[in-house]
Amino acid sequence: MYGSRLLSRALSLSTMERMLIGRAVAAALAQSWHPVPPPLSLRPHLLAEVSALLQRTGGAALLWRRLPEDLHRDDQTAELHQAFRHHRLQHVLRERNIIEAITFLRSAGIQPLLAKGWAIARLYPEKGLRPFGDIDLLVRPEQYRRASALLSEPGAPQCCVDLHEEFRELRDRTVQQLFDRSRKVVLNELPILVLGPEDQLRHCCLHMLADGMWRPLWLCDVALLLESISSDFDWDLCLAGDRTRAKWITCSVGLARTLLHADISAFPLHREALNLPRWLVPAVLHQWGKKEHYMHGDPMSVRATKPKTLLKGLQLRWPNPIQATVCTGGPFNEAPRLPFQIAECVRRGTNFIREVHRNKTVAAGPTAPARENANTG
Amino acid sequence: MKLPRARHDDLLIEELPDETLIYDLKRDRAHCLNKTAALIWRRCDGRSTVAQLASRLREELHPDAEEELVSMALAKLQRARLLDDSSSARFFRKSYSRREMARHLGLTGGLALLLPAIVSIVAPTAVAAASCTTAAACNLDPRNVGKCCCDVSPRKACKSGGKCTGVAC
Numbered sequence: 441m442y443g444s445r446l447l448s449r450a451l452s453l454s455t456m457e458r459m460l461i462g463r464a465v466a467a468a469l470a471q472s473w474h475p476v477p478p479p480l481s482l483r484p485h486l487l488a489e490v491s492a493l494l495q496r497t498g499g500a501a502l503l504w505r506r507l508p509e510d511l512h513r514d515d516q517t518a519e520l521h522q523a524f525r526h527h528r529l530q531h532v533l534r535e536r537n538i539i540e541a542i543t544f545l546r547s548a549g550i551q552p553l554l555a556k557g558w559a560i561a562r563l564y565p566e567k568g569l570r571p572f573g574d575i576d577l578l579v580r581p582e583q584y585r586r587a588s589a590l591l592s593e594p595g596a597p598q599c600c601v602d603l604h605e606e607f608r609e610l611r612d613r614t615v616q617q618l619f620d621r622s623r624k625v626v627l628n629e630l631p632i633l634v635l636g637p638e639d640q641l642r643h644c645c646l647h648m649l650a651d652g653m654w655r656p657l658w659l660c661d662v663a664l665l666l667e668s669i670s671s672d673f674d675w676d677l678c679l680a681g682d683r684t685r686a687k688w689i690t691c692s693v694g695l696a697r698t699l700l701h702a703d704i705s706a707f708p709l710h711r712e713a714l715n716l717p718r719w720l721v722p723a724v725l726h727q728w729g730k731k732e733h734y735m736h737g738d739p740m741s742v743r744a745t746k747p748k749t750l751l752k753g754l755q756l757r758w759p760n761p762i763q764a765t766v767c768t769g770g771p772f773n774e775a776p777r778l779p780f781q782i783a784e785c786v787r788r789g790t791n792f793i794r795e796v797h798r799n800k801t802v803a804a805g806p807t808a809p810a811r812e813n814a815n816t817g
Numbered sequence: 818m819k820l821p822r823a824r825h826d827d828l829l830i831e832e833l834p835d836e837t838l839i840y841d842l843k844r845d846r847a848h849c850l851n852k853t854a855a856l857i858w859r860r861c862d863g864r865s866t867v868a869q870l871a872s873r874l875r876e877e878l879h880p881d882a883e884e885e886l887v888s889m890a891l892a893k894l895q896r897a898r899l900l901d902d903s904s905s906a907r908f909f910r911k912s913y914s915r916r917e918m919a920r921h922l923g924l925t926g927g928l929a930l931l932l933p934a935i936v937s938i939v940a941p942t943a944v945a946a947a948s949c950t951t952a953a954a955c956n957l958d959p960r961n962v963g964k965c966c967c968d969v970s971p972r973k974a975c976k977s978g979g980k981c982t983g984v985a986c
Contacts, residue, residue, distance in 0.1 A: 525938045529840045529847050532831050567831075 455726065462725030464490045465499075465656050466699040472502040473664040475565040480506040491520055493731070497655045498571045501527050505569070528568030534558060537599030538575050539630050544597050545577070550587050551633065552577035553622050555607065555643065559634040560661050562625065563668055570657065574602040580615055581605045609646035610639060612681045621677075638678035641665045645692035646685065652763030653724050654733050662692050663702035675708050684771050691716055691772050695724060717772050723761040732756055759784040821870075821891050822863030822901040838938065839899065847938035848897050853878060854933035857890040858899055867891070879931050890933030897935050950975050 464486045471477055480503075482490060494500045500523035507517055538558055545552050557572035564570045579587045584605035591601055606615060621636035635643060644665060648658035679686040694713035696702040698721060707713055734756040759767070761777035764784035829840040837855035840847045850858060853874065860873050867887050874882040894900050950966055966981035975981055 522938060525836075525838055525849055526847070528831055528833070529829065529838050529938065532829055533840060536829075 458729030459722060459725045460729065461486070461489050461493070462727065462729035465493055465728040466725065468494065468503050468506065469499055469656055469660055470699070470701045471663075472499075472506050473564055473569070473660050473667075477502075477506045479508050481508075491517070493728070494656070495519060495523055497657060499655075499657045499660070500524065501569045501571070502657070502660065505566075524568050527571040530571060530573075531558075531561060531567040534572065534575065534599075535627060537597065537601075538632070539628060540597035541575055541577065541591075541599055541601050542630065542632060545579070545587055545590065548586070548590055550579055550583045550590075551619075552579050552587070553619060553633040553635065554578075555604075555635050555640070556647070558627075559625075559640065560644065560665070562627075563664055570661070574600050576602045576604060578604045578607065578615065578618065580619070607643060609643050609650060612685070613639065637665070637669055638674050641669070642678050642689060645689045646766075649688055649692065649762055649766045652727060652760045654727055654730075654760075656728050659692075659696055659700055659724075663696040663700045666693060666696055666707065667703050669706055673706065684769065687772050688766060691720060695720065699724065717774055719761055719774075719777055720772065723777075727760050727762070757785075757788070759788070820863050820866060821861040821894075823858050823861040823894075824899055824901050828899075841898065844898065846897075848899065849936040849938050850899075851934040853882075853886065853931055854890050854893060854935050857887055857933065858894055861891075861894070861900060863901070882931060886931065886933060893933055893935045897937075899935075950981075 464482060468480055468482060468490045491500070491503060494503045500520045504517065504520040504524045507520070535558065538554065542552055542554070554576065555578055556576045557574060561567075561570040561572050577587075584603065588603055590596060591603060607618075610618065618635060618639055619633070621639055622633040623636055624631045625634055626632070634640070641662070644658065644661050648655075648662065651658075653659065679689060690709050690713050693704050693707050693709075694716045697704045697714060698716065704710060704713060734753070759781050761781065764770075764777060764780040765772060768780050768783045768787065770780045827841065827843040829842060831838040831840075835852060837850045837858075838847065839850065856874060856878055857870055860870055865873070867884050870887045871882060871884040874887060891900070966975050
């Protein structure tokens with residue numbers, strides 16, 4: 441009895457500590473995307489925690505520019521400065537890669553549409569503030585196979601293109617619609633297609649939620665997009681479709697306001713956006729305060745072979761309420777989140793077992809069904 | 818002795834207000850040059866002597882800049898392989914640390930910032946360790962085998978052979 445009380449007290453302390461750090465992360469990133477961000481003052485121990493967390497999740501450069509000048513020569517912040525320099529060079533390098541990849545595909549008669557990464561990073565006031573790795577290119581489904589084959593040819597650009605024939609978050613829009621609504625932007629004199637603003641905001645919100653918001657930077661993207669929208673932005677188009685999804689987007693807008701002080705005055709459902717389910721903000725802060733994420737470590741296939749790390753792996757994979765709700769298609773309301781978390785665990789567990797079984801079958805030998813499976817998979 | 822000439826091939830150069838970032842595409846190394854080092858590097862045209870470079874430095878940066886500063890910068894540029902291979906002569910034989918050099922030249926306070934500096938830029942350890950891989954990176958780099966492919970849904974591990982078809986992660 442006494443032991444369980446101690447345990448529950450220790451757990452709630454750890455939760456509180458995470459929330460406190462999560463709150464500090466939110467404070468550190470609030471309005472950090474502005475051309476002149478407000479200066480930041482954080483206690484040294486919190487700064488160290490936030491700095492480490494943001495380095496791991498890509499927000500280091502945004503934190504760096506909010507620190508007062510007198511801290512710029514501090515050893516503690518030197519890593520943040522290095523991160524900014526690194527992201528800056530990576531940005532320029534990726535711009536080259538984007539031009540190469542798009543020019544290459546266009547020369548074969550394929551018109552790609554660039555999403556995520558650079559398409560969002562370009563909106564930040566300076567290169568290097570918003571790191572990105574891949575080049576996400578959407579092509580029309582009928583051109584996907586050819587584009588994929590072309591990119592794997594020896595003469596293809598050696599860069600990290602991530603080719604898509606659809607975006608899972610935008611499956612309720614046709615690829616043709618996405619192309620029809622796309623916008624042309626220019627990168628070093630090369631016109632490039634990017635998602636239209638309505639689709640881009642929807643994509644960013646849904647992608648962020650489906651991944652459990654583990655990168656605070658994603659909410660900065662949403663905040664920046666909200667503050668960049670023009671007067672002709674079509675909210676009906678952005679929110680059209682399933683009501684549950686519309687509510688998810690509305691809540692994302694509310695989170696951008698509540699946690700990062702984004703200006704959401706352009707959003708017509710202003711009041712609804714601020715009426716967030718009670719569990720949502722604590723869930724985000726708890727996630728942002730976490731020192732580890734399953735994306736950082738070994739995959740389960742590796743952990744499963746080491747019993748010592750298996751438990752840790754399972755613990756890290758316990759879905760947060762946001763991810764669990766979105767991945768199971770649940771509504772953002774006041775109902776408890778545990779059923780969604782359990783459902784998501786079961787879904788993932790089943791997938792994992794199915795995958796392990798399928799891979800074992802494929803590895804076992806060239807039996808006819810296994811081969812068919814491998815070829816079509 | 819051949820006069821120093823800045824290398825320009827296979828370099829990606831990004832100018833910032835207070836520093837210059839250079840990515841060496843050939844060696845996969847990144848450097849950050851402070852104002853002094855960047856200015857000297859830009860003026861290395863294969864025709865200017867150390868004395869002439871020092872004179873440019875005095876004109877453009879600080880009237881007290883001496884030839885020894887230029888020599889120090891050239892030695893650093895050479896070590897970072899930012900000078901042409903033909904500029905192989907050692908421009909600065911005596912090795913000083915930044916602190917010794919500042920003392921030697923009598924540079925104090927803000928003036929010490931005049932010393933040329935070239936810092937290597939590395940991906941922050943935490944960032945490097947944090948990244949999962951992508952389908953494309955799995956295909957390109959065998960070191961990604963075993964990592965989780967973050968852009969594949971449902972998530973699967975990168976398998977040898979360069980495909981994200983491993984077990985779920």
